[in-house]
Amino acid sequence: MKNVTIADVAKQAEVSKSTVSQYLNKRYDYMGEKTKQRIQEAVEKLGYQPNIVARSLKQKATKTIGVIVANILHNFTTKVVRAIEDVCHASDFHTIICNADDDPVKEKYYIEMLRAKQVDGLIIFPTGDNRDLYQKMLDSSYPVVFMDREVEGMDIPSIMLHNEKAAELAVEHFLEKGYRRIGMMTTSLINHTTPRVERVEGYKKALRRSGIPIYKDYIISGEPQSLQTELEELLHLERPPEGILAGNDLVLIEILKYAKQKGVRVPEDLAVIGIDDVSFASFYTPAITTVAQPTFKMGKAGAELLLNIVQKQEETTKQASLRFEPTLMIRDSV
Amino acid sequence: MKNVTIADVAKQAEVSKSTVSQYLNKRYDYMGEKTKQRIQEAVEKLGYQPNIVARSLKQKATKTIGVIVANILHNFTTKVVRAIEDVCHASDFHTIICNADDDPVKEKYYIEMLRAKQVDGLIIFPTGDNRDLYQKMLDSSYPVVFMDREVEGMDIPSIMLHNEKAAELAVEHFLEKGYRRIGMMTTSLINHTTPRVERVEGYKKALRRSGIPIYKDYIISGEPQSLQTELEELLHLERPPEGILAGNDLVLIEILKYAKQKGVRVPEDLAVIGIDDVSFASFYTPAITTVAQPTFKMGKAGAELLLNIVQKQEETTKQASLRFEPTLMIRDSV
DNA sequence: CTGAAAGCGCTTACAG
DNA sequence: CTGAAAGCGCTTACAG
Numbered sequence A, B: 001m002k003n004v005t006i007a008d009v010a011k012q013a014e015v016s017k018s019t020v021s022q023y024l025n026k027r028y029d030y031m032g033e034k035t036k037q038r039i040q041e042a043v044e045k046l047g048y049q050p051n052i053v054a055r056s057l058k059q060k061a062t063k064t065i066g067v068i069v070a071n072i073l074h075n076f077t078t079k080v081v082r083a084i085e086d087v088c089h090a091s092d093f094h095t096i097i098c099n100a101d102d103d104p105v106k107e108k109y110y111i112e113m114l115r116a117k118q119v120d121g122l123i124i125f126p127t128g129d130n131r132d133l134y135q136k137m138l139d140s141s142y143p144v145v146f147m148d149r150e151v152e153g154m155d156i157p158s159i160m161l162h163n164e165k166a167a168e169l170a171v172e173h174f175l176e177k178g179y180r181r182i183g184m185m186t187t188s189l190i191n192h193t194t195p196r197v198e199r200v201e202g203y204k205k206a207l208r209r210s211g212i213p214i215y216k217d218y219i220i221s222g223e224p225q226s227l228q229t230e231l232e233e234l235l236h237l238e239r240p241p242e243g244i245l246a247g248n249d250l251v252l253i254e255i256l257k258y259a260k261q262k263g264v265r266v267p268e269d270l271a272v273i274g275i276d277d278v279s280f281a282s283f284y285t286p287a288i289t290t291v292a293q294p295t296f297k298m299g300k301a302g303a304e305l306l307l308n309i310v311q312k313q314e315e316t317t318k319q320a321s322l323r324f325e326p327t328l329m330i331r332d333s334v
Numbered sequence C, D: 001c002t003g004a005a006a007g008c009g010c011t012t013a014c015a016g
Helices: A008-012 A017-023 A033-046 A052-059 A077-091 A104-116 A130-139 A161-177 A194-209 A225-236 A248-262 A295-310 B006-012 B017-024 B033-046 B052-059 B075-089 B104-116 B131-140 B163-176 B194-209 B224-235 B249-260 B295-310
Strands: A064-069 A094-099 A120-124 A142-148 A158-161 A182-187 A219-222 A245-247 A271-275 A289-292 A323-326 A327-329 B064-069 B092-098 B121-124 B144-149 B158-161 B184-185 B221-222 B244-248 B273-275 B288-294 B323-324 B326-328
Touching: A008 A033, A017 A033, A052 A327, A052 B052, A064 A077, A064 A104, A064 A295, A077 A094, A077 A295, A094 A245, A104 A120, A104 A130, A120 A194, A120 A295, A130 A142, A130 A158, A142 A295, A142 B158, A158 A194, A158 B006, A158 B064, A161 A194, A161 A245, A161 A271, A161 A289, A161 A327, A161 B244, A182 B273, A194 A219, A219 A225, A225 A248, A245 A248, A271 B131, A295 A323, A295 B017, A295 B121, B006 B033, B017 B033, B064 B104, B064 B295, B075 B092, B075 B224, B075 B295, B092 B104, B104 B131, B121 B244, B121 B295, B131 B144, B131 B249, B144 B295, B158 B163, B158 B194, B163 B184, B163 B194, B163 B244, B163 B273, B163 B288, B163 B326, B184 B224, B184 B249, B194 B221, B194 B244, B221 B224, B224 B249, B249 B288, B295 B323
Parallel strands: A064 A094, A064 A120, A120 A142, A142 A158, A158 A323, A182 A219, A182 A245, A245 A271, A271 A289, B064 B092, B064 B121, B121 B144, B144 B158, B158 B323, B184 B221, B184 B244, B244 B273, B273 B288
Antiparallel strands: A289 A327, B288 B326
């Protein structure tokens, strides 16, 4: 079964390819009624389906954007991606999702691959370690929007949570509930990943504001695999924290696993707040108090910003960056 | 900044476009050493990146496959998709994921869209309600593989769990633990979705084999939103079940939510087993006994099968269908 | 060992 | 109101 092309339709309808193309693109201001009909019949008879690849080549636009996430395992990421897809879909854009797995090499591979595929723009949760590439995109004024993180000194807009506030909200809730010895645990800080750094900053600020001393020992960061042992040490300090703030969903899960395994009671032995409103928060026992990110709004904002840039209604510049407000979801874990 | 094309490279290197193309495609059996070098230098100097859209048009292959999932909310789906991506990535294929949201209209839209984008093949978690379209793909021998579900009478290979066995494993575990009054709850059966139907079948078989009567009242199905009220009724029967099998992860979550809200103790008041090994199973309290699907293996098998078909090493036929074995993960909820 | 030419399936000024 | 022609950026027999 040969693929039917616009030429076949033209022949069948006894008009030129141009006319068929006009018809298909709904540019029939002056097209004869019978012509339209003949083309429509030919299209149906032959079961013609346009070849988008050919169109893209000619139009130099694919109506597709790429999304490169740093790590698909974060619940936040999944949610944001869904929102991006929804927005794009509504504007008739398609999305290609790639997972860089926190690896700059993979990120580079995907950026190059997606650009080779001629996607019209990119939303990146940047690893931060491909500055030359980011710069190249800027130089060629290729549409890019960063999500969740920013890259210092790079004039690319970022969609971000108000991270300091998220941590402050959590710490203030601990304080209100009478906790004074509050720890914080986060995934690795070595890459200076924006949300992590800012959340730790917010944690410190909130404590300082209440005149509570900040113990270095109370601030833990590391890869998820090492968190269990870190936690073990933390809780065996002479004066261990009575409450702990999990910097994101993966950290929260490690804490809950540890608690379960060691018979640490939440919140009696250890109160917990997690940043990111995990799926099971509401029906876990105890229900987990979290700080929720407006994932849908953030995804939507990122997609809309990118599409605006693609459609030249906006400039790729840090000016366009947006911060979103976190919300404290009070439940039973503190 | 103009996009640099193969013509620019050719001019720069003072060779023809053909030669550059050969070089880029590593067809340089007989290419002069200096020629290669000149081309390589030109490529670097100009920062040339090939345009995959143009290549795809010519080669009539995009090295991209489409994945249309019925419902991205299932944990199973996410896992399988990741495995598919991994396999494709390793074979230098790209993937475009679309979520049909259990809606045949969306499914149709995506099938047509992806074919228009000239993807080389499709992995579909079929809604089952687009038989004409499925048939059309078969007729034009377009590569398709079904995942998770099969469509009756359609000669397309499916990658599936041994669903009956999954339910049997769960029921047998209930029985071993001394339970006799065992209910089953699943998402809607009206579309005869393979796994749901087969799991209910397995549940019945296992009971029958042990000579336990099957109560219609004990088998509940419906949309996730209505499950709470259904559950309420079920547990207020004169002789309510003491254990319940959740047909999938979404159902399990509804059950746990209900239990939490109504103070139903698991497993004391109600024992629970879920099909699908949810993320929180191991650290929930109580840890949830589940029947796990080999998600990674299944995704891998589906992707490999499709890629084989695309590369003409295998035929699109139901013969190629594969069933996978479930595993009982014994924990504390029964 | 390398190049000229045709062609993949579209779109788009432009001419009439 | 419709068509001929050029061109998007590649690849691929084929010729030499």
